[in-house]
Amino acid sequence: MMDESTELSVSITQIVQRLKGTHLHSQLEKQAKECMHKPEIKLETLKDDVRRLLKESGWERKLQNAVYRELHILPPPGHPRAPPEHAKEPLEYMRKAQVSWEKRILKSLNSMCSELGIPLARKRPVSEQKELTNKWNEMGTDEPDLSKFRPVYAPKDFLEVLIGLRNLNNDRSEDLTVRSNWGLIQVSLNVRDIPQMRETYPELGLTYGQLGIDDHTHVPPDLFESEHIVIGKKVVNEQDSAAAQQYSRQGCPTGLRAQLWTLILNTTDDPEVITHYEQLKARVIHHGLLVDNLIYKDVKLTASNDDYYFVFEDYLYQVLLCFSRDTAVLEHFNYNSATPPKSCVQSKSGSEQCAVVYPPNGVIPFHGFSMYVAPLCFLYNEPSKLYSVFREMYIRYFFRLHSISSHPSGIVSLCLQFERLLQTHLPQLFYHLREIGAQPLRIAFKWIVRAFSGYLSTDQLLLLWDRILGYGSLEIVAVLAAAVFAFRAENLMEVTSLASAEAVLADLSTLKVMPLLQIFLFATSV
């Protein structure tokens, strides 16, 4: 067992290792060298003086932000002798389930490929490259024939897999008792209940001001809103990533949100970021991938049909096509329970087949994937910026929504938490829905998998995602799902079929997210 100080030094070593050789590192070195020319530097106090100057010029803050970002994606400390797969996912049954799921998806992708006779990847002829370059900003005007493509999987397929999860160490009887799980998820994970969450989310409590509640029309702005905006501006000026994250817990003002999120995610405007994006774009132009068609289809089916997001269709292609080719994304598989899929591709010489990661970023898109990007188009319209923000959000949070793991923000935990909250606090409703064959998770799953994107109105969705970023966790998504059921409980008690339950919950566009969360977390009797 490692003690705390050893853990800390291991973490420090890891972070230093990761930051070495980055653009920030070279910039810091350059800045430090330039400091040497300054008259106020004295040889005796060289180290302290340079440090002081770096602090004053804001460079220390940048380093702090970078370290803070690394902490977000640092895998949890494990035993030095544990194999690396344990770092990705400690529970064996989860690992096995994920592996078998991956095999299924990959098989589906490969069979689509052979059925349609389309190569997984091909080099585009020069004329096609030219055409694509010209049309880069309006790919949405293309109407390719996508009828033969099917999404590799849809959320409901994934749900069936999760329902089938079993922990063989646990002997469960099939009887329905008060202590068993009434829901679909039949594994036990440690999920939090309301009293515990009240301690984790105090800023959502009744005594704290919130954007989404206290900026309402009839609340005088000087009670909370004006002050909050002033603080927000300060945070942006200070360029402090940790402060931005803390601030975001009470919501980001619309006019400051874009800047605050880039701070929290530590996505910068460095030239290397733009260059990286341009390189990805070049890869898209040179090679076409089979998954490109899946992306087109997904965008056309989901975002293009959305009342709010249809406008951003072109941006979605520009982001998702590049995303598929970004091998930097592979890094997140260090802490993702999933493993990047490998496919056999003809090698250059054409004689052998070799297994390569496909798609290059290791992420096979599914139906609805583009909805992770769509709300971000509201905040960012510069492609490289939009891209960096999306990628960071994906590798920090969204990937957990479609891989099987025991992580508290993983989809399994979220589903279980949703069901447990319902069972504990709305037992009558849960029981009724069960009896009529309308398991709540069947309705709520699609909301959870997409973190409510496309189901809430945009301004409400952004308020929710403020809190995801603020607390660094997706738990709030499960809580909101339960809160929605609580809100519509009266109507749901009257329905007599799954279809009518779906109808009651079909339209969430009028919901106000923060009051629902606040009431559920802080006004439910426990």
Next chain:
Amino acid sequence: MRWLVSDMSKNKQTAGHKGAYISQRKKEGEVRNCIRYRCGLTNTIQDVLIQRPGWVEVKEEGDWDFNWCDVGWLRENFDHSYMEEHVRICHFRNHYELTRKNLMVKNLKRYRKNVEREAGRLEAAKCDFFPRTFELPSEYHIFVEEFKRSPGSTWIMKPVARSQGKGIFLFRKLKDIIDWRKDGTRSEEQRDEAQVESYVAQRYIENPYLIAGRKFDLRVYVLVTSYIPLKAWLYRDGFARFSNTRFSLNSIDDQYVHLTNVAVQKTAPDYDPEKGCKWQMQQLRCYLTAKHGFETVQTLFKEIDNIFIRSLLSVQKTIINDKHCFELYGYDILLDQDLKPWLIEVNASPSLTASSQEDYELKYRLLEDTLHIVDMEGRLTGKEKRVGGFDLMWNDGPVYTDVGLEAMGCSCLVANTHLGCVNDRQKQLQQLLKPFPGQKRA
């Protein structure tokens, strides 16, 4: 998409004969029992009227208290109708002073000159919200002068009286319009029509504000209940209409790119009715605020208010004021890349046909609140600054909200308009209005 069809209310009196009951408006404060209406349109307004408690449709030659007519009916019948004091009709006699493009421009130009004379250049500059416009054929020569002064610029030709984007085209060379006038491919009648019909040539805004590469314009609703004194209300809801294709100046022949009317977009080859090309005003305001910050957008919306007020002031003395008349205008506003708003046109009969469920609900609310303000039932005091989704924008002078910004250290006056803001009309109406006679408070 299907939307609800209105129920016929069950307990309706059927009236149809003249003088069967007292129809005079009762003294101030008393409530009318039954309001007879005529409706010349078969869209959302019909549903709103049918569902209003105590309102009864009269057909044919019956007396009416309220008439939602189309401008054609108005033209033919207004001058011959005697209207008792309480009667209301939804158009002003000569609304075209504001809504016909050539007359609007003439009135605006004259107004601007007056402002410059009385208040100076700076004040007059606030009237520069419409692009350089010339009436053809009467102003052809000054138009040519202006045209030659800005070579390479794009102009748009619009027929004065048509709507829904008909007859509009873009041009860059004088040759194009000369050819058009002499166009041998057009039929005799078309050419004759063109001779008789007036057109305006207007400087085309070549740098519109684009969202995701698409051009859009704004449809905003303004209700005028009186011109002298001027009393105007601004509706919080509205929408942005997107062009279905990406904006580019290369294809000025492609009217689908440039014209954002839903009517035109509907005929475009890639139009998908399920897709919808509108954003609610709240959506747009949110987007712009996220992009440009709160203060910039505040300023923009103030400038948009300015357009409404000044355009109405410019025709204040020309429009025949009549206490029977009110009018719901649909303003079309375009933003350019510098976030300057431009007035494109004013519609006296904005489309009330719904293109989707959401659109239906917006128009339903809009019309319901319009009828609340017209107040045939006598429920308002006349001192209200807000009724449902309408905010009183101008009442013989600017109108300010009741809440000042004392917290900011100064008691600045804040304009009482909330375009694109939250429209919590249900709540406001519940607090404001007494229920209809015979109706329980909801």
